[in-house]
Amino acid sequence: MTRLSWLRAHLLVLAAIAFLVLLAGWALVPSLFTSGSPTAVNPVASLLGPSAQYPLGTDQYGRSIYTELVYGTRPALEVGVAATLLGGVTGSVIGIIGGYLGGWADLLVMRLIDILLALPGLFLALIFIAALPRTLPNEILAISIASVPAFARVLRGQALQVRSLPFIAAATVTGVRRGTIVWRHVIPNCLAPASVLAAVNVGVAIVVAASLSFLGLGPSEPVLDWGALIASGEGYIDKDWWISVFPGVTVTLLVIAVSIIGDRLRDVMEPAHG
């Protein structure tokens, strides 16, 4: 394959990776990407449209949307990754144990998971955030619960499949304990689909976090993240659309980029068993 055709075939994936690298840069060293301060108020420059000085316009206090967007990346990603880790591990444990052990406990847990799966993630998060004090850890907890059903479902299916593979029987007949079999053989062979799901879920978690902030249900101590930014433009959306639209587009692009990479990862990782 020539270099050019390779580039063309992987253009989408490369663009997605480039976008994620840019976001990683924003999150790690925001000062490198913008000279301003996200909290610098300038009453003279309030509600300006996109221009050379303010590439994405300004909000009602004259703050640069671009600068706010860049500085909002780290808290947004932190919430997304933390919620995915928490929910992913919980859901995976439920799924793997249910799938490997089977029986009535598996049936019961999975019917519960099915009920949760029928509810949109945002709705689940709303139920929990409504019942909890509005702090950042609670927000992460609420969002993580929204991702538990998907992980449990996928990992249960994978564990069911792995359980019936010959190497599990082979380990059993050498006298390996069931716990050791789960830990050493079942879990490692379930990691490929779990990591693909986790990648996609980070984007989803950020959207849920942004939605909660937009609904005014974010942490009571304001965090300058994307969700808060989108929410701050709510009252101006008819005329000064740039406040909400640019952060909204960024979140959308993140979810798209992550799912493109997730799909590609699945293609690369799945044929392992032939």
Place this chain on the structure above:
Amino acid sequence: MGEGTLLEVRDLTISHRGAGLVRDVSFDVGPGEVVCLVGESGSGKTLTGRAVLGLLRYASQLRVSGTIGFGGRDLNSLPERELRRVRGAQIGMIFQDPVAALDPVIRVGSQIAEALGARRSAARVTELLTQVGITDPELRARQFPHEISGGMCQRVLIAIALAGQPRLLIADEPTTALDVTIQAQVLDLLAALRRERDLSVLLITHDLGVAAQLADRILVMYAGSIVESAPAAQFFAEPAHPYSQGLLRAVPRVDVPLAGRLPAIPGSVPEAADRPPGCPFHPRCDRALDVCRTRPPELEPVASGLVACHAVNVPAAQP
């Protein structure tokens, strides 16, 4: 437990929703003896092998009854916790598809170390790999299963099975997935191990050529039952059961020129749910009598061993 028996299977019956997949199977394996379970696909030979180590316990739809005597205990009624101590340490097992029987994400050496349990060491791993004829064992131990050949995977599985120093090895179609030259090497290895360690082997195969190379005794299974049991030499010289005769006629011979087509047994093994009444083989049998259609034959002693066939047993019983 009888004198000189290691494994004593009695009336083993495995059923699925009332259909007997394996019916009243009884046999012994003596110390250092290689017993070969032969039969077509679906005859129940693999299920029999798996039942010995309790592998069917996880399949909730299967019911296993009968006794599996080993070391003075009945493995079929042994609690899982105690059965686990028998697995690997007393009875080892190797499988049909060696590549699939190794965990794809774990290095070969670690998988052998796992079987060694508390006695694990890199030196023991290397020693085991050397014993099963793997050259460059240090390198192989660091590789993943997909990096080594199928024949080598089967050697690794044998090394894993030997790690606990078992007295009995159950080999379920150990050479089926391998090509012919590798088959011969694996069979030679099994023969050598059996000589050196006085290892008993329960060899499960559909390949009479494999059986002929290793077996001391042949058990022929058909539709879930043992239909003939005989010492290997006599079985290959003078098979008694019409099914055994048909099987042997269907094998091409190098010493006899082939006249026309190789004879085959017409039809196929009946499903467990719709076996014919009487002898399950009678619709395919060229010597079927009237009684074969109504009464199932029992295993009865003949000159060479045991045979379950009215056509063989009845004439001998008449004065």
